[in-house]
Amino acid sequence: MYGMDKVEVSIERFKAFEPEEGYFLAFSGGKDSCVIKALADMAEVKYDAHYTVTSVDPPELVQFIKKYHPDVSMDIPRYPDDYKNEKLRGKQITMWNLIPEKKMPPTRIVRYCCATLKEPHGEGRFVVTGVRHAESTKRQKR
Numbered sequence: 001m002y003g004m005d006k007v008e009v010s011i012e013r014f015k016a017f018e019p020e021e022g023y024f025l026a027f028s029g030g031k032d033s034c035v036i037k038a039l040a041d042m043a044e045v046k047y048d049a050h051y052t053v054t055s056v057d058p059p060e061l062v063q064f065i066k067k068y069h070p071d072v073s074m075d076i077p078r079y080p081d082d083y084k085n086e087k088l089r090g091k092q093i094t095m096w097n098l099i100p101e102k103k104m105p106p107t108r109i110v111r112y113c114c115a116t117l118k119e120p121h122g123e124g125r126f127v128v129t130g131v132r133h134a135e136s137t138k139r140q141k142r
Helices: 006-016 029-044 059-068 096-102 111-117
Strands: 021-028 047-052 074-075 127-129
Touching: 006 029, 006 111, 021 029, 029 047, 029 127
Parallel strands: 021 047, 021 127, 047 074
Antiparallel strands: none
16 A cells, blocks of 8 residues: 555555445544545445434534435434433433433533444444544544
């Protein structure tokens, strides 16, 4: 892969590690997710893309995804039927019911929202996210 540009390297890696069931693309509608999806298309690998409805994303973002990425699944997270709070069992997990449950809004340090709303999806699958290692020093080390 020496001498190849970053796009070519990314395409080759997508092809080299393609799982039999395809990739699970964690799609947010942001520029990084759009690039990852475009690279998967260019690599012609099997994947399914998923956007998790958080209840706090701007309507313009949801409209953008529906218009330009209609193949992306709109996943609605739900509390399990055996959830400790009977009133929430089977209901959609939203930021508006997470805040009173956690007794505080999410902060820069306490980020329970992503851990609850986005990160559990794709379990058991090869999950691809559009996260740049340059976004933080912690991510650079992973």
